Amino acid sequence: MISMSKKLPVYKEIRFNLLQDILANKYTTSQLPTEAELCKQYKVSRMTVNKALSMLVHEGLIRRIPGKGSFTNLTEIKKKFADARSFSQDVNTIGGNPGSKLLSFKKLTAKDHPEIAALFNLKDEDYFFLFERLRSADEVPLALTKTYISGKVIPDLREEVLEQSLYAYIREELGILPRCSDYQIRAREASQREQNLLGTETNALLVVKHISYTEDNVPFEYNESAYLGSKFFYVSSSMNHPHIETMDAE
16 A cells, blocks of 8 residues: 555545556456445545546556456557558467457448549449458457458458458468558547447547558558557567656656
């Protein structure tokens, strides 16, 4: 427990103690005690506990998932520009178990979507696939992805494939070695729908768009991914920069 000469408000004391436990890797499952457990431990109201947890959410240290609880938010995934590494591979690099939930799946005609038709060089009678997935690590949501796939390159795309790694299917089953290019990255606040799906309240999103090409330089995928900003960062090289902590005085 915290010991200071100047007594903190109870909600700040709870926040401080939880922070120390997070930094000490006490929560090996990444899940914090429930609000009810914290209320009992500190003998305070749910409102007080909620205020402490909200501070940690605002600081990007935890995420609250409706119906599941609060989870630590310290692990980061490093991605390299133009590296055709799948989300599943990204999660594997931090020792996590990747997950994918298909939210929608459509097969659309090129003539009704001229921008996508132009991107994939499709004729009016050609088609493409559009699907949205909720991506997770150890059942904790991390990203929302919207993907367009050319039916000219991948004519038979089944929904069950999308419950796993799409790139593993593309490489191992179809023999296509994707090359990612034309990246566009920006940060923005999450919409209410995104907050609900990702279990975040104030967490900014890192929105990344890119095009994937075959070895013959044929565009076949356009992807828009909205990552939790506190979980992902992009690098242009393997250079490791110093990690400088900021001091937050109480």
